[in-house]
Structure formats: structure tokens, C-alpha cells
Amino acid sequence: MAAPDLTSYDLLAPQLSGGKDSAVMMAVFMEAARASGVDDRVISYHSSLGVLEWPPVVFGGIRYPGVSKLAALQSAAFGVPAARHLEVTRTMPGPDGTRMPHSLLTEIAAYGRFPRMGSPYCRKSAKESVVSSAWTPIVNRLKRELGRPVRILKVMGLRSDDGPDRKKRAAFRTVQANSARIVDEWLPVKDWSTGAVKEWHADAPVPYCWTYDSVLGAGDWSGTSRCSCSLCVFAARTDVLLSIGRRPRLADLYAEVEQARGDSFHGLAYHRPDPACRAVRCARPRRRLPGRRPGVHRPRGAGTAGPEEGATQGTRTGTPRPSRTAGGVEPCVRPVRPQGATAEASRPGAPPAVLRPPRDR
Structure with missing residues (x-):
């Protein structure tokens, strides 16, 4: 479809996941924004999933960025100033009263059930509502200045090929309308x-995430087919097996949540229980699993422990189920600089781990 009238919006808000579709979306959208003379109204957003995201890695002496860094690079590559790219994440009060990151896995552990078809609460609670809350200060200011509801265009990189639910989704629709804001959604x-x-990425000004390849730098697109959560309940079985091989510590954590809550990570997502897909069985296999051989894995002792500890505490202490709305769980908003050490320092946690190729067994 043709682009909507971008000049009619007060805020243009592309949402970047750092995946392959986000880069294409940003290129198409920014071309339309510049043609309409409203590129100065653009503020891009990345909703960070913390430990669940694909992290930056070093392999063969080459550093490959994680999805948070890729989102910042995608924004900068198509003309958005660094100060207008914001990384947002959910936070909640910690034991000492200060706010701490509230990861999706922490919520799953507290809620007691993994997302599934018919109840994909992860999409709203960890992504959409966090970005929507981040708009509130802008909405409050502009509403006072304009004396009318603020018009916002949410731009996303969803495609029909991603699944039947996204194929049915309208390319343009109004998703919210009240006295404060009117939000339209566009899927360019x-x-x-x-x-x-994939063909567009052959000459793209930004790299794509390393997890799409069988081995880092191979350029064969034979790794995971998607780049959302490292372990996604809606992923294909081959993607799940490959992700478990690449992030075994995270798989162990999912397995602990499964055991503590008695809920299946992957089988129930499609209402088709598959014991072979339970993280509790896949995390530490005694034999080589079927599917594509993982190209890298995360060794013991690597990575960050803060968000992981929060998830396990949710299973052990019976943390109350958190609100899925903006109330009670506030977003943490921070600008992300796309280049230099400062950009890495802005992400929560320790420096990225070095990943090594697996040994044949």
C-alpha cells in the first residue's frame, strides 16, 4: 500500500527489534519520511529484552553486535540522530526501593505460564506497552502545546511471511484513540x-544479526530463521534446538522455570504438546539432537547473571504476578549511541562473552 500522510503525525515512531526485517522497514520508512519533509519528527525505539536477547559475541577475532546494538546501528544508518534513538526496558521496584530491570522471563516465572497461541502476552507486556509508556512524556507535552490529541504513527517491520496471524494483520490501522493520543500502525x-x-541485505549499510547464519560470518542464512527472543515459544522446532545449542545456560534457566511451574515452554505454544521440545529435556541432552548443528555455544561462566537471578527468584519466592499494563511496571528510557564503547556501556550487565565453536563429540 501507499504510505500514509506522514505530515499529519506529530510523532513518527519506528520500533526496531534489531532483526533483518527492522533494517528493511527503516530504509523504506525513512525514505518516505524524508520525501515528506518530516524526518525531524522521527524517534526510533528498541524494546530491550535483556538477557533473552541475542547478545554480542566475539568469534574468530571478530566482534559481532547483539540486537540492541544492531537496532541503534539501523537507526543511525538511515539518518536518525543518536539522541533520537531510545532503548526502553521494563523496570519494577527492587528490594531496596530502587528500580531494577524486569525481564520477560522474570514475569513468566512469576506468572507461572509461558506465552502461547491465543495468549501471546509477551508481545504486549515486554514490547508494545513499554514503548507506549515511553511516549507518555512526549504526549503530555505536545497535548498542552497543541490543545488536541497527539497523533502518533507506530511503524513496525512485520511481514506476511512471518506467520498466519501477521498475514491477516492490516498494513495500516488505528490501534488506539482517546483524548490524549491517536495511534496508527503502519507495516511498510x-x-x-x-x-x-535477504537480497536487500546483500548490499545493506548495516549488518544483520549473527544468529541468522550457521556459523558466524558464513553469510549462508542457515542459522535461526528469526531474531526475536533467543528462545521463543513461537519459534520453529529447528530454531529452538539450534538456540539451545547456542545458549545452553539460558536453556537451563528455562528448564528450571518449567520444572518449578509445571508448564511446557514450547509444546503448548501450538496446542500440540511435544515432549521432545520441552526445554527441560533439550537443555542437557545425552545424545546429539536432531536438526541443524549449532555453530557456536555459550560456555559456562560467560554472560551476565543479574536478570537470570531475577527469573529464578520468581520461581522460588512466589513473586506476585506483575501487571501487564503500564501501571506498576515502569519503562526505563535511555538514548543509545550507536558507535563506540559508550554504546556498549549503556546496556545493562557485564561485557559480552566470547563464544567458541563446539567440539565434535
């Missing part, structure tokens, strides 16, 4: 095929 690359996206 909805009709792009997966092949077209």
Missing part, C-alpha cells in the same frame, strides 16, 4: 518476501 514491508529481504 508487510508484502516483502523473505527472499527479497
